[in-house]
Amino acid sequence: MKILLIEDEPKLSKYICAGLTQNGHVCDHVTDGSAGLQTLMVNDYDLLLLDLMLPGMNGFDVLKNLQSFGKQVPVIILSALGDTDNVIKGLDLGAIDYLRKPFELDELLARVRTVQRRNTNQQTAKLRYEDLEMDLYSREVTRTNKAVNLSNREFALLEFLMNNAERVVTKTQILEKVWDMNFDPGSNVIEVHLYQLRKKIDKDSEHPLIHTVIGRGYTLKAQAR
Template identity: 70%
Template sequence: MKILLIEDELKLAGFITDGLKHAGHVIDHAADGSKGLETAMAGSYDLILLDLMLPAMNGFEVLKNLRSFHNQTPVIILSALNDTEHVISGLDLGAIDYLKKPFDLEELLARVRSVQRRSLAQGGLKLQVSDLKVDLLSREVCRAGKQVILSNREFSLLEFLLSNPNKVVTKSQILEKVWDMNFDPGSNVVEVHLYQLRKKMDRGYETELIQTVIGRGYILKGEVQKG
């Protein structure tokens, strides 16, 4: 998933970012409420982790503004303000969960997985494209019955292609969804990772599932079955 963390405690933010990246997620970070709101509105995120006691704009204001602008990205509040009144206020404003500080990283990862399961369930937890089978929750990939071992970034790239089957996606769209907001768009990192992914997925097979559309982008072609 692509996650936005809005947190002003830099040490904690670094701890959370490292943990989520290790779990295979793509993370952007904003250190104040105003920048967090701007980033949330400009980007495309699967989840927002939101502190409440933020400079420039507090978390309640960020959440209220998000919902007033019809941004329905799931929000989990992370806060030391743990009395019942604050919890209720956050949930009433549209947060889906409230995690009290201090918390264990494994507890946060469990909450994130819960959001991910809900999201995946809407589109199907398992996908099959031709002879390629992908379990989006366990992150297992098989082609023609043979397991394909992918890095976290390669799996995120495949997941994005699978979310847009038989549609051309541009390099800019891939950078936005699979890499963080500060990544240099002039880099060839997309081409390098796509080359590695195609080598693992398509080399040795009669049909190439991932194809380049010259001048436009890339496409994952095949009959998609959800299960």
Template identity: 65%
Template sequence: MKILLIEDEVKLAGFVQTALEQAGYVTDHETDGAAGLQAAMVNSYDLVLLDLMLPSQNGFDILKNLRAFDNQVPVIVLSALNSTEQVIKALDAGANDYLKKPFEMQELLARVRVLQRQKTVKNQAKVKVNDLEIDVYTRQVKRGDKQINLSNREFLLLEYLMLNPDTVLTKTQILDKVWNMSFDPGSNVIEVHLYQLRRKINEGFEHQHIQTVINRGYTLKTVAVAS
């Protein structure tokens, strides 16, 4: 799950980002309203955590712009504006939830999990490609009868590959979906993680599900099922 945090209180944002990443979520952070809106429109996020009082563009306008362009990314508002009128205004503008500051980090994580469960139910809890199966919510991975343990980042990589089978995914696409925007594209961290993931998924099996396509990217190759 990839989350965008739009919050100009740097200290609070640091605490939130640390808690989210420790819980296994990939998190980007913007301190400016206009920059946050651009990030939400350009990149693919599973959730936006949005402050309302922001420089350059406030949270209400961000919500209205997202929904006006049919961007339906779930949004949880995090705000010190605690009147009933402000809550109603944010929800009517398109927010999915509203958490008043100050808040307990465990409550925020619980609300994130609620939206994650809703998304899982709406889509599907399990994704299966031939003999390879993942559970999006429990993060269990199984190939045939073999249980496979993956790190959080490896799981996100595998999920992305399995949702796009037989499609060559470029390093840039993987970077956008699985890594932070601030990640250095010149680094070999993607190659290192794909090497580890490929070893765990392919080792001991004749068919090599995860394959490198030279000079293009990576793909999860399916096996044709005889009719």
């Protein structure tokens, strides 16, 4: 999932983003409510992790503005304000969960997985295209029933391609969904990852599925036999 963290404590932010990244997620991070709201308005996220005591616009105001703008994104509040009144206020303003600080990373990851299951259940737990299969729960990928071992980034990249099978996706679209906002769009990291992914998916196959569309982007598509 692509996740936005709005948290002003540097050490905690680094800890959370590292844990999310290690578990296959993309984590963007901003340190104040106003910047976070602006980021949410121009980017699509699968989940927002929101502190309440923020410089400038606080977390409650972020939630109020999200409601006003009709922006739909699941929100988990992360806050040291653990009294019942604040929990109720946060949930009434649209948050789906409230995690009191301090918390264990494993507990946060479990709650993130709950949101991921909800999102997945709205679609499907398994993606299939031709003889390529991806299980979003077990994170297993097979082609012609043979296991394909992918890194977290390769998995996210393939998931995006499979969700857009037979459509051309641009480098910008891949950047927005698979990489965090600190990524340098001038680098060739996307091309390198696609090259590695293509080697793994199309290895030993007479019918490659991942193709470069010159001047436009990339596509997952079975060529005419």
